[in-house]
Amino acid sequence: xxxxxxxxxxxxxxxxxxxxxxxxxxxxxxxxxxxxxxxxxxxxxxxxxxxxxxxxxxxxxxxxxxxxxxxxxxxxxxxxxxxxxxxxxxxxxxxxxxxxxxxxxxxxxxxxxxxxxxxxxxxxxxxxxxxxxxxxxxxxxxxxxxxxxxxxxxxxxxxxxxxxxxxxxxxxxxxxxxxxxxxxxxxxxxxxxxxxxxxxxxxxxxxxxxxxxxxxxxxxxxxxxxxxxxxxxxxxxxxxxxxxxxxxxxxxxxxxxxxxxxxxxxxxxxxxxxxxxxxxxxxxxxxxxxxxxxxxxxxxxxxxxxxxxxxxxxxxxxxxxxxxxxxxxxxxxxxxxxxxxxxxxxxxxxxxxxxxxxxxxxxxxxxxxxxxxxxxxxxxxxxxxxxxxxxxxxxxxxxxxxxxxxxxxxxxxxxxxxxxxxxxxxxxxxxxxxxxxxxxxxxxxxxxxxxxxxxxxxxxxxxxxxxxxxxxxxxxxxxxxxxxxxxxxxxxxxxxxxxxxxxx
Amino acid sequence: xxxxxxxxxxxxxxxxxxxxxxxxxxxxxxxxxxxxxxxxxxxxxxxxxxxxxxxxxxxxxxxxxxxxxxxxxxxxxxxxxxxxxxxxxxxxxxxxxxxxxxxxxxxxxxxxxxxxxxxxxxxxxxxxxxxxxxxxxxxxxxxxxxxxxxxxxxxxxxxxxxxxxxxxxxxxxxxxxxxxxxxxxxxxxxxxxxxxxxxxxxxxxxxxxxxxxxxxxxxxxxxxxxxxxxxxxxxxxxxxxxxxxxxxxxxxxxxxxxxxxxxxxxxxxxxxxxxxxxxxxxxxxxxxxxxxxxxxxxxxxxxxxxxxxxxxxxxxxxxxxxxxxxxxxxxxxx
Numbered sequence: 154x155x156x157x158x159x160x161x162x163x164x165x166x167x168x169x170x171x172x173x174x175x176x177x178x179x180x181x182x183x184x185x186x187x188x189x190x191x192x193x194x195x196x197x198x199x200x201x202x203x204x205x206x207x208x209x210x211x212x213x214x215x216x217x218x219x220x221x222x223x224x225x226x227x228x229x230x231x232x233x234x235x236x237x238x239x240x241x242x243x244x245x246x247x248x249x250x251x252x253x254x255x256x257x258x259x260x261x262x263x264x265x266x267x268x269x270x271x272x273x274x275x276x277x278x279x280x281x282x283x284x285x286x287x288x289x290x291x292x293x294x295x296x297x298x299x300x301x302x303x304x305x306x307x308x309x310x311x312x313x314x315x316x317x318x319x320x321x322x323x324x325x326x327x328x329x330x331x332x333x334x335x336x337x338x339x340x341x342x343x344x345x346x347x348x349x350x351x352x353x354x355x356x357x358x359x360x361x362x363x364x365x366x367x368x369x370x371x372x373x374x375x376x377x378x379x380x381x382x383x384x385x386x387x388x389x390x391x392x393x394x395x396x397x398x399x400x401x402x403x404x405x406x407x408x409x410x411x412x413x414x415x416x417x418x419x420x421x422x423x424x425x426x427x428x429x430x431x432x433x434x435x436x437x438x439x440x441x442x443x444x445x446x447x448x449x450x451x452x453x454x455x456x457x458x459x460x461x462x463x464x465x466x467x468x469x470x471x472x473x474x475x476x477x478x479x480x481x482x483x484x485x486x487x488x489x490x491x492x493x494x495x496x497x498x499x500x501x502x503x504x505x506x507x508x509x510x511x512x513x514x515x516x517x518x519x520x521x522x523x524x525x526x527x528x529x530x531x532x533x534x535x536x537x538x539x540x541x542x543x544x545x546x547x548x549x550x551x552x553x554x555x556x557x558x559x560x561x562x563x564x565x566x567x568x569x570x571x572x573x574x575x576x577x578x579x580x581x582x583x584x585x586x587x588x589x590x591x592x593x594x595x596x597x598x599x600x601x602x603x604x605x606x607x608x609x610x611x612x613x614x615x616x617x618x619x620x621x622x623x624x625x626x627x628x629x630x631x632x633x634x635x636x637x638x639x640x641x642x643x644x645x646x647x648x649x650x651x652x653x654x655x656x657x
Numbered sequence: 658x659x660x661x662x663x664x665x666x667x668x669x670x671x672x673x674x675x676x677x678x679x680x681x682x683x684x685x686x687x688x689x690x691x692x693x694x695x696x697x698x699x700x701x702x703x704x705x706x707x708x709x710x711x712x713x714x715x716x717x718x719x720x721x722x723x724x725x726x727x728x729x730x731x732x733x734x735x736x737x738x739x740x741x742x743x744x745x746x747x748x749x750x751x752x753x754x755x756x757x758x759x760x761x762x763x764x765x766x767x768x769x770x771x772x773x774x775x776x777x778x779x780x781x782x783x784x785x786x787x788x789x790x791x792x793x794x795x796x797x798x799x800x801x802x803x804x805x806x807x808x809x810x811x812x813x814x815x816x817x818x819x820x821x822x823x824x825x826x827x828x829x830x831x832x833x834x835x836x837x838x839x840x841x842x843x844x845x846x847x848x849x850x851x852x853x854x855x856x857x858x859x860x861x862x863x864x865x866x867x868x869x870x871x872x873x874x875x876x877x878x879x880x881x882x883x884x885x886x887x888x889x890x891x892x893x894x895x896x897x898x899x900x901x902x903x904x905x906x907x908x909x910x911x912x913x914x915x916x917x918x919x920x921x922x923x924x925x926x927x928x929x930x931x932x933x934x935x936x937x938x939x940x941x942x943x944x945x946x947x948x949x950x951x952x953x954x955x956x957x958x959x960x961x962x963x964x965x966x967x968x969x970x971x972x973x974x975x976x977x978x979x980x981x982x983x984x985x986x987x988x989x990x991x
Contacts, residue, residue, distance in 0.1 A: 460877075462876075462877055481876075481879075481881075482876060482877045482878070482879050483879040483880070483881060485879075486878070486879030487879070492877065494877060499871075499873060499874070500871075500873050500874050500877055501874055501877075502871070502874065503866075503867055503870040503871045503874055503875070503937070504870065504871070505870045505933075505937045505938060506866055506867065506870045506937060507686075510863060510866060510867070513863070514863070514867055514875070514878045514880070515878045515879055517860050517863060517864070518864075518878055518879035518880050519879060521860045522860065523859055523860055523861070524858060524859055524860075525858050525859060525860060525863070527858060547681065547682060547685075549682040549685060549686060550685065567878065571879075
């Protein structure tokens with residue numbers, strides 16, 4: 154492998170966000186006509202590295218050599234001008250335009266003398282090629298982007314980058330939203346790029362894809378390189394071991410108090426989140442159940458269905474003996490459920506309102522009278538602020554100006570004040586620093602000791618394992634395995650996910 | 658460092674700190690309202706210096722009667738804007754409710770007339786609310802349509818003619834006194850006190866703010882968002898009818914085009930009072946100050962002899978300055 158011709162070579166890349174170190178001393182070499190897979194757990198730094206290579210993130214230090222020449226990419230546009238294209242996880246498509254119009258918008262062929270030519274009127278050769286590419290995935294080029302599924306939009310996003318005629322393509326979790334068939338088509342596309350002499354870096358945590366398409370596997374853990382592997386001579390277990398490491402999780406794993414579970418609080422029976430696959434399970438008092446699985450496996454959808462946030466087609470949910478599907482969050486709240494949603498800004502926090510107004514909200518919705526007893530509410534808010542150790546200047550201040558960790562505690566305080574028996578936590582520590590995290594874990598532990606039942610969802614496997622008494626593994630809308638605490642290791646969970654992904 | 662953190666409890670210091678934090682709370686919560694109140698005082702002082710007649714009881718009475726109708730409707734507009742909506746149909750609803758109610762009154766008496774008046778306003782407002790909350794149409798469009806329909810129906814019912822011959826007993830509402838104070842002033846004050854208490858100390862009040870700030874988070878918190886969204890529109894319709902009843906009673910006659918322009922003035926008052934059209938921000942006190950600022954401005958320009966044509970320029974400048982001020986103050990805090 155040492156004789157390959159280097160296309161992009163990065164050395165000594167460092168990148169920190171505040172106190173969090175995302176990348177430390179990373180060297181990577183990408184050859185011409187080579188497919189490199191960047192793998193690692195969530196937060197390992199693989200996405201950041203991909204973005205550094207494409208100019209979307211500027212590293213704190215380190216050098217980039219492109220075709221033997223030292224380069225500095227200050228933006229993705231600069232990188233693209235040199236021949237490095239990136240497809241990010243977020244979409245940058247215009248929903249009111251057709252697929253073809255979106256594609257021609259960023260393609261040089263879409264313009265003449267600097268004016269954008271509406272694709273409805275002029276069909277250029279380049280556009281014809283783009284359109285053909287999108288048809289390979291069964292997408293109608295004349296369809297509006299807003300009518301496409303998330304998977305189809307992802308494909309359009311990828312196809313659009315192909316029209317850029319780059320030498321190196323960086324794909325950040327390209328298959329996260331894709332189904333089986335589309336994934337296959339995408340892998341074919343990647344292979345054809347390689348045969349064309351172009352290079353591809355694919356950032357992913359789906360190992361089956363890695364083995365299917367990569368020429369070389371590059372592992373990151375905690376922002377530090379943990380070795381390069383040849384897929385032909387590497388086993389899944391070796392790779393998982395390299396990704397996970399063993400030192401840290403073992404310690405977190407032992408810090409939990411184990412309790413005897415009590416009566417059943419939540420019972421989910423044959424609930425279907427996507428119309429076909431079904432889920433059934435129970436959670437008891439004093440028990441933490443973790444929901445593991447890849448992004449898009451249906452974890453959040455299941456949580457929202459239990460909470461009545463989305464209507465579900467079939468199945469039944471029983472909370473505290475209150476039977477039947479929850480029709481609205483209010484029903485679930487009254488039955489004794491609480492949910493800290495994954496998107497704090499959009500679904501949890503009322504920015505612009507005071508901390509006090511945020512915290513009392515569910516309490517009022519559940520058992521508030523018409524006129525408020527302000528003194529009593531103030532005392533309740535003060536109690537929560539002290540219990541959760543929320544650092545605030547005053548409870549009348551805008552909740553939006555707090556740090557991420559304190560915002561999350563405000564949302565949690567809002568739910569705890571409603572005195573729930575079932576607490577659903579969806580990505581509870583997203584965007585929260587390490588110190589606040591440990592405190593959050595202790596808090597959850599204390600709540601469960603007092604008899605609460607908790608369902609925790611996290612993209613970070615370590616988090617799920619550290620907290621849970623039982624782990625449910627989800628894949629494609631259904632629960633594929635249940636692992637008790639002593640059998641729930643990262644290897645076991647990943648293995649179950651792999652079996653489910655490749656087994657059918 | 659640790660010495661600072663473990664400062665001993667000294668009662669005097671703590672009491673002072675508590676006072677100061679109370680003051681901070683007040684200035685944080687009512688920042689814009691206070692600034693606008695200061696502006697109102699400055700404006701009044703300048704007008705008094707220019708023309709001492711400004712402070713005469715006759716003129717103050719004048720301002721009060723001008724502000725009354727729009728002030729009552731602006732309470733409803735405040736609630737609507739708090740939830741992130743807008744009500745353009747206030748003028749039309751005012752016209753239709755007074756015209757139907759007035760006609761009934763001339764034939765069937767005061768009680769029936771007032772009942773029909775209030776019912777018409779409430780019905781039109783509720784239709785707005787249901788279309789916004791349950792059919793999920795944009796408030797701007799719904800109320801634009803309602804504005805057109807109600808204004809047109811007011812002409813249809815009255816055949817374009819002013820309404821005369823309202824019963825003499827009805828005049829009590831607009832001309833009567835309680836202990837030397839005009840009855841409509843009492844109603845005005847009571848409505849604002851109730852609105853203020855509702856918004857600061859009641860469950861529905863808190864929910865309106867929560868919905869305006871983040872309606873999805875409010876729904877997930879267990880708030881019946883749709884039901885609470887109907888409320889402000891329905892109340893606004895009702896308040897339009899109340900305001901017009903007072904106006905018709907005071908004047909003894911009413912014209913079918915009375916309501917035109919109500920929407921812009923009430924929205925202006927709410928915005929000047931510190932509300933955000935994005936929702937989640939605003940207060941009854943702010944709107945009260947806003948409506949008085951507008952009233953004083955119009956009356957003052959008049960009384961110092963500035964052409965009425967300039968009123969729009971002055972009002973427009975105040976609206977934009979209020980929003981800029983809000984941005985500057987908030988920018989500093991953030």
